[in-house]
Amino acid sequence: MKFLAITLIVHRPDPLTGVRKPTHDRFREVLDSALLAEELGFDGFGVGERHEWPFLSSSPPVVLSHIAALTRRIRLFTAVTTLSLLDPVRAHEDYATLDHLSGGRLELIIGKGNGTAQRELFQVTPEDQWERNAESYEVFRRLWRQGKVTASTRFRPALKDAEVWPRPYQHPVRVWHGSATSKESVDLAARYGDPLFSANATHPVEPYAELIRHYRERWDHYGHDPARIAVGAGTAGVYVARTTQEAIAAYRPVFENTMALQRSMGLEPVFPTLEDFVARSSALIGSPQQVLDKVHRYHEQFGHTVLHLHAEANGLTQRQHRASLELFQAEVAPRLRRSIPDPPFPWGPVLPEPVPADL
Helix, strand or coil, rough: CCCEEEEEEEECCCCCCCCCHHHHHHHHHHHHHHHHHHCCCEEEEEEEECCCCCECCCCCHHHHHHHHHCCCEEEEEEEEEECCCHHHHHHHHHHHHHHHCCCCCEEHHHHHHHCCCHHHHHHCCCCCCCHHHHHHHHHHHHHHHHCCCCCCCCCCCEEEEECCCCCCCCCCCEEEEECCCCHHHHHHHHHCCCEEEEEECCCCCHHHHHHHHHHHHHHHHHCCCCCHHEEEECCCCCEEEHHHHHHHHHHHHHHHHHHHHHHHCCCCCCCCCCCHHEEEEEEEHHEEHHHHHHHHHHHHHHCCEEEEEECCCCCCCHHHHHHHHHHHHHHHHHHHHHHHCEEEEEEEEEEEECCCCCC
């Protein structure tokens, strides 16, 4: 199993102090989180894309390029690239550049995105967002693979023998499809034989498991090799401590602040108490054995081989957050790596197969 640390770069006041840090300091925290993830042995670091309050993650290529310059090994993910909002030509230029600067460490997780404010900002409607996502991905996919592209498009000017530079380092970049609640993204992933990444963050396990089952059914429908399926899954939070009591006590202020925020926004919490959240959500809160057991329970439903954790403290102190990740990497990750297989592809740059010398 592989492990990612992911941030959406939320910019809210600290739940304990009530202080919101300056934007510059908040970005510095993200860079420090990426360095910590590489230091602790995470396999990937991801930055989300949002174009509305309270997020600062409107430009993942820029943030990930800076992280690429500071790191050497860790793979760099988007989580997710909102192709329904983007011009696929411009997105290709940005990400092909990042792919070179990172030495082929880039992987994309794409999706339509969510949120009324960012749809209105880009003049995307709920009715056309899925078609935009599919069209943008199809154009992006061809640009990454072909030297010249001709495409009749609905949501951007048509392309005729278009050449886009730079050509990418990887051939092609691996693209995962982010899935939260809709079968459209699942079907798009299965159609192209691409891996799926389940959000797995805001609801109990059942709706996510149902979508992953649908993905496997559509994968078979399109005639792909079942042995090449790869599924990733997110988590709703993480805090690993020596004992359950210690973990719950430390996480309670974080949970209560999150509930207060949701209610202030008119949202009814799915998990009304911390105890319910720990029991029924994907959050990994508890002792190492409890966390291990929960990941295995989810694996029985999902068959996933990649797991993401929150990269940042999210209301915990930095000392608590680091201690939690260190304990996860020391006592949970090694056992999961032994018991759950890796994805069915090399964890490195996607490069073309070498051509035999006699051909």
